[in-house]
Amino acid sequence: MAKSKIIYNKKINDNYFTMSISASSETLKAKPGNFIMLKTNKNNLVYDPLLRRSFAVSDIEEDNIVITYKVIGKGTLGLTYLRENDIIETSGLLGNYFNCSLNNKRIAIIAGGIGIAPFPLLVKRLTKKNNFIDLYYGGKSKNDIVLLDKFKEVDNIFITTEDGSKGKKGLITDYINREYEIAFVCGPNPMMMHSIYKLNETCEIEVSMEERMACGIGLCMGCIVNLREETMKNKKCCKDGPIFNGRKVVWQNLNN
Amino acid sequence: MAELKQLEVCLCGIPFKNPLILASGTCGYGLELRDYIDLNRVGGISVKGLSLQPCKGNPMPRIVETSAGLINAIGLENVGVNDFINNILPDLKKFDTVIIANFWGKSIEEYVEVARLLDASDIDMLEMNVSCPNIKEGGISFGTNLKQLENVTNSVKKIIKYKPLIVKLSPNVGNIATFAKAAENSGADCISAINTILAMSIDINTFKPRIANVTGGLSGPAIKPIAVRMVYEIYKSINIPIIGLGGIMNYMDVLEFFLVGSKVVQIGTANFINPDNALNIINDLKDYLNDKKIKNISELTGKIVV
Ligand SMILES: Cc1cc2nc3c(=O)[nH]c(=O)nc-3n(C[C@H](O)[C@H](O)[C@H](O)COP(=O)(O)OP(=O)(O)OC[C@H]3O[C@@H](n4cnc5c(N)ncnc54)[C@H](O)[C@@H]3O)c2cc1C
Ligand SMILES: Cc1cc2nc3c(=O)[nH]c(=O)nc-3n(C[C@H](O)[C@H](O)[C@H](O)COP(=O)(O)O)c2cc1C
Ligand code: FES
Numbered sequence: 001m002a003k004s005k006i007i008y009n010k011k012i013n014d015n016y017f018t019m020s021i022s023a024s025s026e027t028l029k030a031k032p033g034n035f036i037m038l039k040t041n042k043n044n045l046v047y048d049p050l051l052r053r054s055f056a057v058s059d060i061e062e063d064n065i066v067i068t069y070k071v072i073g074k075g076t077l078g079l080t081y082l083r084e085n086d087i088i089e090t091s092g093l094l095g096n097y098f099n100c101s102l103n104n105k106r107i108a109i110i111a112g113g114i115g116i117a118p119f120p121l122l123v124k125r126l127t128k129k130n131n132f133i134d135l136y137y138g139g140k141s142k143n144d145i146v147l148l149d150k151f152k153e154v155d156n157i158f159i160t161t162e163d164g165s166k167g168k169k170g171l172i173t174d175y176i177n178r179e180y181e182i183a184f185v186c187g188p189n190p191m192m193m194h195s196i197y198k199l200n201e202t203c204e205i206e207v208s209m210e211e212r213m214a215c216g217i218g219l220c221m222g223c224i225v226n227l228r229e230e231t232m233k234n235k236k237c238c239k240d241g242p243i244f245n246g247r248k249v250v251w252q253n254l255n256n
Numbered sequence: 257m258a259e260l261k262q263l264e265v266c267l268c269g270i271p272f273k274n275p276l277i278l279a280s281g282t283c284g285y286g287l288e289l290r291d292y293i294d295l296n297r298v299g300g301i302s303v304k305g306l307s308l309q310p311c312k313g314n315p316m317p318r319i320v321e322t323s324a325g326l327i328n329a330i331g332l333e334n335v336g337v338n339d340f341i342n343n344i345l346p347d348l349k350k351f352d353t354v355i356i357a358n359f360w361g362k363s364i365e366e367y368v369e370v371a372r373l374l375d376a377s378d379i380d381m382l383e384m385n386v387s388c389p390n391i392k393e394g395g396i397s398f399g400t401n402l403k404q405l406e407n408v409t410n411s412v413k414k415i416i417k418y419k420p421l422i423v424k425l426s427p428n429v430g431n432i433a434t435f436a437k438a439a440e441n442s443g444a445d446c447i448s449a450i451n452t453i454l455a456m457s458i459d460i461n462t463f464k465p466r467i468a469n470v471t472g473g474l475s476g477p478a479i480k481p482i483a484v485r486m487v488y489e490i491y492k493s494i495n496i497p498i499i500g501l502g503g504i505m506n507y508m509d510v511l512e513f514f515l516v517g518s519k520v521v522q523i524g525t526a527n528f529i530n531p532d533n534a535l536n537i538i539n540d541l542k543d544y545l546n547d548k549k550i551k552n553i554s555e556l557t558g559k560i561v562v
Contacts, residue, residue, distance in 0.1 A: 001530050001531075001532060039529070047324040047476070047477045047505065048323050048324045049321065050321055050324055050325065050326065050476055050477070050525075050529065051321050051326065051528060051529060052528075052529060089530070091530075211316065211317075212317055212318075212319050212320065214319050214321075214326060214328070214525075214528045215282075215527070215528040215531075217288065217289075217292060217531065218284055218288040219282060219283055219284045219288055219289065219527060219528060219531075220281070220282065220319065220328070220330070220528060221281075221284075221304070221313065221318070221330050221333050222318045222319035222328060222330060223319075224313070224316055224318065224333070234312060234313070234333065239288075254316055
């Protein structure tokens, strides 16, 4: 656990925020897909919320780490009260990361809602290497489409909302019909599962899984993802993930 | 060194450098923590509950946070006792800390067989979990039925030759002191209390339980006052030592458990929030004892004034 200083905590819209926090030189080595955990209340002696919450490293700005978060319950609500120079407890880097040593590849990035969070950093690492990148980005309504200014360098952006308030009306997975060599997917489980059905069979798929976590470091076995390997295997989302081969995940065993 | 001595305690003939044990299910098999804390500094480690065969555990979701607490229904997922003894224990033994093997079974025969294997291994103590509320097939009846508790304790005690047996009690009973007494009479060398409290949480949008197993066990600061009360009741009715646990977050919580009769304590859910918690508590306890000029923490055991 380390103490970090809030550099800024900006409201994007009613539900989405972006927050920059000071980081150690170790944390600044974050790779796209890595996550950190935050104690979301200022005072460490406050026991509600009790556990730390997980957030993807969204971007790195100078000596700071940026996270993008959506207000869900008491933990993320608590984050919105933080102001410049407040101190919070952080831990991480945690988890594995997306394969970002790619050149000359046709790449799809597929995001649902807050699933966009890890992708600004990923795109930073993938552009300028002759990669061709399509971004597919779906949400319930226009407020779920954020951070578009971070994706100026991708080749195409496809946007859908379920109510049609931004982009095309419908589900983002309905618009995937090109062939890719690798796809990176982050969003609700049903959306990730459907992306896999829609992508061409030769496409490698890396998904970022969001399971509830108590510890984030492999102690509790609360965050299990089943993988179809030689035999069915229990993997820990926090330690073995959160990035998994999407074709091996046993989606039926996940609640959502 | 003099300072360290203040925290040294002896439990069932086994010396502990300090009275803080990492609770079963909250520290993996210990090794998961080695990159985060110096395991040589904790008094002991109680590993994830072991069974005869590997166990895959419950479906997801397995955990949910509630007010100042955590409900879990992991379902006792574990690698199995043989894999633990052969592939994990040798590395764990490299640390200078007391190794406690938490174990369970679905039948008395399974309990006995796991206990036999562990007794012959390099672990230091056995901790029998009779109280896990998560497994439909067993667990619950052993810990909440006096006859069952006596049977399993007697049978396991008979097979064990070398190692002390801790019986970890379920709080999901009317009068926990009678269960402690029954365990003592059936040969238990030590009692640990409490395990998690049967609990439930519902999603009001989907109308569904928030964990797949429907019910689970509540841990964390929410259960501390209940745990303290239970240790208090147990202490008055038995003569074997007690390991107190349930919701310990800081050194003040530890002291409460000592005052009602604990000889040693375990830290569970607090490890999830910060794996350094146990080490911070050790330092804070030293300061407290120095302040109060107490030579050894054992002097506080059972010193509640009522
Ligand atoms: C690896 C990983 C990366 C993540 N990255 C981001 C991110 O960049 N931005 C972002 O906004 N969110 C992210 N999430 C989800 C975020 O952790 C949850 O939205 C947050 O924990 C909700 O907490 P709460 O107290 O506001 O909600 P509550 O519903 O009150 O939380 C109750 C419990 O459920 C857990 N929980 C609730 N929703 C989720 C969820 N979707 N995933 C995991 N646990 C959940 C909480 O951690 C908490 O233990 C990530 C999750 C994981 C596992
Ligand atoms: C995720 C989780 C897993 C647990 N697994 C076990 C177990 O395998 N065996 C056992 O005896 N107790 C198990 N417990 C219970 C704890 O060891 C402890 O008794 C309980 O959590 C109360 O202490 P705490 O409030 O400090 O966590 C588990 C608890 C949690 C939270
Ligand atoms: S969150 Fe505890 S094991 Fe993954």
